[in-house]
Amino acid sequence: MxxxxxxxxxxxxxxxxxxxxxxxxxxxxxxxxxxxxxxxxxxxxxxxxxxxxxxxxxxxxxxxxxxxxxxxxxxxxxxxxxxxxxxxxxxxxxxxxxxxxxxxxxxxxxxxxxxxxxxxxxxxxxxxxxxxxxxxxxxxxxxxxxxxxxxxxxxxxxxxxxxxxxxxxxxxxxxxxxxxxxxxxxxxxxxxxxxxxxxxxxxxxxxxxxxxxxxxxxxxxxxxxxxxxxxxxxxxxxxxxxxxxxxxxxxxxxxxxxxxKTAQLHDMLQVIVQERERLVQVFAELPLIQKVYPSDANFVLVQVPDANELYAYLLERGVVVRNRTTQPGCFNCLRITIGTPKENDHLLESLQVYSEQKSVV
Known part of the structure; x- marks a missing residue:
């Protein structure tokens, strides 16, 4: 004790x-x-x-x-x-x-x-x-x-x-x-x-x-x-x-x-935080994503219906995220690092295509 x-x-x-x-x-x-x-x-x-x-x-x-x-x-x-x-x-x-x-x-x-x-x-x-x-x-x-x-x-x-x-x-x-x-x-x-x-x-x-x-x-x-x-x-x-x-x-x-180079650090942090907020907002609107966990880091944890399947799909499109589904309390969760604006656009496009494919099925 x-x-x-x-x-x-x-x-x-x-x-x-x-x-x-x-x-x-x-x-x-x-x-x-x-x-x-x-x-x-x-x-x-x-x-x-x-x-x-x-x-x-x-x-x-x-x-x-x-x-x-x-x-x-x-x-x-x-x-x-x-x-x-x-x-x-x-x-x-x-x-x-x-x-x-x-x-x-x-x-x-x-x-x-x-x-x-x-x-x-x-x-x-x-x-x-x-x-x-x-x-x-x-x-x-x-x-x-x-x-x-x-x-x-x-x-x-x-x-x-x-x-x-x-x-x-x-x-x-x-x-x-x-x-x-x-x-x-x-x-x-x-x-x-x-x-x-x-x-x-x-x-x-x-x-x-x-x-x-x-x-x-x-x-x-x-x-x-x-x-x-x-x-x-x-x-x-x-x-x-x-x-x-x-x-x-x-x-x-x-x-x-x-x-x-603290001024440059501030500029990079500003971009990362802004991109994090953008991703969180879009994630929240995607039917594919069941839960978006609050983040104070340079990544976002999200829960999806099938983390293994989505992880494999993103790999096919050249996007590597971290599959955390085996971690305690993180079943069917992916950890997604905040990338550059261009990289984040590619991620969001891939998620949108996957979401549309699943809805058609």
């Missing part, structure tokens, strides 16, 4: 052998200044066959330039930021940090992002599940009933994947306040909504970890850069157990430049 009040110290949750772990000390850890000759890291001083600038040198292991820019953009301190190879790395490290294999558990609220379960399984960590309700919202009492002393992490996805909705802030706050363990709020799609990020409240909640990514709104899925925001204590432990050079030099270079 979740207690009425929680006094949280990350040190009491860390796997004991990690408390005294001495991390690998890289050459860039031991010397961070400027020199004319670097002979400390066994790099190839003749240069790089990949070209570019300094690609023969190891990258900054702590991505300081990016963290400075993110600090201003997100309103958090640099020491509250962990940068990973996608947010999937942060998920993996958090489980590794506090969950003993074959002993501890994580708590998931399906339908939700699949990597929480995959990472738990990789580390032989148990999984408890409390399905979201019919509105795809968490049920506090049922979650409270599931927690035991073995439950170390609660994963919340908001906006949720694959449903697209924001989890009700009142329930999320109650869970953060009263859950005895880490509460991880995954905000991969937060840029597509006006709802404030939980990262603005890190100083209130020492057990809170907020995940975000540059893969969605920023359009950098191929560069693989995700973020975890948390207390400096939690971040220091993540830095302690991560690989020394987990973000490559090319990604750091391109991401740093992209973070200066």
């Amino acid at each position: 979740i207690p009425d009040t929680v006094m949280f110290s990350i040190d009491t949750f860390i796997r004991p052998h990690l408390l005294s772990l001495k991390p690998y000390s890289s050459a860039r850890d031991e010397f961070e200044g400027e020199a004319s000759v670097y002979l400390d890291a066994n790099e190839n001083n003749l240069g790089s066959l990949a070209g570019g600038t300094d690609y023969n040198r190891y990258p900054d292991p702590y991505q300081k330039e990016i963290k400075q820019k993110l600090s201003k953009l997100k309103g958090v301190r640099p020491e509250q930021i962990f940068i990973g190879n996608g947010s999937d790395e942060a998920i993996d490290l958090l489980i590794r940090l506090v969950c003993a294999p074959g002993q501890d558990e994580v708590l998931l609220l399906p339908p939700t992002y699949g990597m929480y379960e995959v990472s738990a399984n990789i580390h032989n960590v148990g999984i408890q599940r409390v399905p979201l309700d019919e509105r795809f919202q968490p049920v506090f009492d049922k979650i409270a009933e599931k927690q035991t002393e073995k439950t170390k992490i609660l994963f919340l996805c908001s906006p949720n994947n694959p449903t697209g909705n924001i989890l009700e802030p009142e329930t999320v706050e109650k869970l953060i306040r009263e859950f005895k363990g880490l509460v991880v709020v995954d905000e991969a799609y937060i840029d597509f909504t006006e709802t404030p990020s939980w990262s603005t409240r890190l100083d209130e909640f020492p057990n809170l970890v907020v995940l975000q990514t540059l893969s969605k709104a920023w359009g950098m899925a191929g560069l693989r850069l995700g973020m975890a925001f948390a207390s400096p204590e939690i971040i220091s432990y993540l830095n302690k157990i991560k690989p020394p050079y987990n973000i490559n030099a090319v990604t750091q270079e391109l991401v740093s430049a992209a973070l200066d």
Whole structure:
């Protein structure tokens, strides 16, 4: 059961052998200044066959330039930021940090992002599940009933994947306040909504970890850069157990430049949100679509009479969507990403043709 009040110290949750772990000390850890000759890291001083600038040198292991820019953009301190190879790395490290294999558990609220379960399984960590309700919202009492002393992490996805909705802030706050363990709020799609990020409240909640990514709104899925925001204590432990050079030099270079383009980000977000509203409106008028779920993300979940059949039909017309019919609460549902206006036109045309064919039959 979740207690009425929680006094949280990350040190009491860390796997004991990690408390005294001495991390690998890289050459860039031991010397961070400027020199004319670097002979400390066994790099190839003749240069790089990949070209570019300094690609023969190891990258900054702590991505300081990016963290400075993110600090201003997100309103958090640099020491509250962990940068990973996608947010999937942060998920993996958090489980590794506090969950003993074959002993501890994580708590998931399906339908939700699949990597929480995959990472738990990789580390032989148990999984408890409390399905979201019919509105795809968490049920506090049922979650409270599931927690035991073995439950170390609660994963919340908001906006949720694959449903697209924001989890009700009142329930999320109650869970953060009263859950005895880490509460991880995954905000991969937060840029597509006006709802404030939980990262603005890190100083209130020492057990809170907020995940975000540059893969969605920023359009950098191929560069693989995700973020975890948390207390400096939690971040220091993540830095302690991560690989020394987990973000490559090319990604750091391109991401740093992209973070200066907030005006272009705003323009892209505006187009995506407008297209989302257009699709939702048309979907609601198509007899083929039985239900359109509210979305604060860059996709829309819809329910249709036969998801498998419609998925196959769209494939024939060159349109790939995500069939989520096997997910809890998502029977006969398709998850449709917001494309370009031209791509969305092709999708709508295909749906209209399919709908007409079914009505004739």
